Amino acid sequence: MARRRRQAEEHDNHERWLVSYADFITLLFAFFVVMYSLSSINEGKYRVVSDSIVQAFRSLSITDRGEQFIVPPVAMAPVVRPAPPANAELQEAAEARRRQTTAQMRGMAEEIRRAMGALAQTGEVNVSEGAFGISIEINAALLFAPGDAALSAPAAEALRAVAQVLAASIFPITIEGHTDSTPIGSWRFPSNWELSAVRASSVARLFVDSGVLPGRLSVAGYADQRPVADNASEEGRGRNRRVTILLEARDVEPTPVGPTRMSPDDPIRSILPGEVDTGAAASADAAAEAAPAD
Numbered sequence: 001m002a003r004r005r006r007q008a009e010e011h012d013n014h015e016r017w018l019v020s021y022a023d024f025i026t027l028l029f030a031f032f033v034v035m036y037s038l039s040s041i042n043e044g045k046y047r048v049v050s051d052s053i054v055q056a057f058r059s060l061s062i063t064d065r066g067e068q069f070i071v072p073p074v075a076m077a078p079v080v081r082p083a084p085p086a087n088a089e090l091q092e093a094a095e096a097r098r099r100q101t102t103a104q105m106r107g108m109a110e111e112i113r114r115a116m117g118a119l120a121q122t123g124e125v126n127v128s129e130g131a132f133g134i135s136i137e138i139n140a141a142l143l144f145a146p147g148d149a150a151l152s153a154p155a156a157e158a159l160r161a162v163a164q165v166l167a168a169s170i171f172p173i174t175i176e177g178h179t180d181s182t183p184i185g186s187w188r189f190p191s192n193w194e195l196s197a198v199r200a201s202s203v204a205r206l207f208v209d210s211g212v213l214p215g216r217l218s219v220a221g222y223a224d225q226r227p228v229a230d231n232a233s234e235e236g237r238g239r240n241r242r243v244t245i246l247l248e249a250r251d252v253e254p255t256p257v258g259p260t261r262m263s264p265d266d267p268i269r270s271i272l273p274g275e276v277d278t279g280a281a282a283s284a285d286a287a288a289e290a291a292p293a294d
Contacts, residue, residue, distance in 0.1 A: 163210035197221025
């Protein structure tokens with residue numbers, strides 16, 4: 001009987017490690033569940049819970065010795081946000097510049113159409129206005145002989161009238177030369193790259209001679225890389241042989257005149273070296289303004 005009891009006890013002792021092992025696995029599982037919940041916290045739910053707790057503390061009531069005392073609302077520290085700079089005047093000035101630029105562009109486009117005369121009505125010259133300025137597209141057959149970059153006399157006269165209109169403005173001008181895909185291979189122009197670039201340069205030289213400031217001009221030759229029609233047909237090749245004059249309507253902000261002073265509550269002071277103490281900075285600015293001028 002005693003031997004049987006001893007064997008039973010020894011058998012029970014051999015299986016007790018399973019209890020500890022199960023407890024360890026349970027704790028390990030709980031640990032990973034907690035870690036996962038902390039790593040994937042939902043910020044929206046967190047804010048809802050936080051606001052609910054704050055609201056509960058604001059209206060919390062405490063009972064002491066049979067009497068009820070209402071805890072006053074918790075004094076929340078106000079969130080100080082820097083006031084946006086007063087930019088109403090800057091926006092109004094920028095809008096006025098845009099209106100003025102639009103009016104100038106519209107008037108110049110009409111003057112260019114009148115300067116090109118009948119050519120603008122036949123479709124050989126296309127004057128268009130856009131968000132970035134004025135585009136003047138001229139068929140190369142009106143300007144140059146085939147395979148040549150010298151301006152014809154009628155074309156030079158029409159371009160001088162256009163140059164007089166452009167000379168009265170201050171906007172940048174880009175002159176682009178384009179060809180069709182037919183190879184040229186002459187001794188003067190080994191490829192369409194040279195032909196397109198020299199044709200654009202010829203128009204630029206005429207503009208300079210007509211009073212356009214050279215610093216406003218830029219020239220580009222694109223050969224046959226930017227077609228506007230199919231080069232498989234003669235009509236398409238004729239459209240691709242062109243010169244494009246772009247008048248860019250840039251809205252440039254005016255350069256500030258004279259030194260500027262930072263306001264005491266400007267948030268940029270927090271990242272500037274030597275501007276940690278905003279109170280001291282404000283006092284220095286006030287003293288500088290009060291000091292008599294030399």
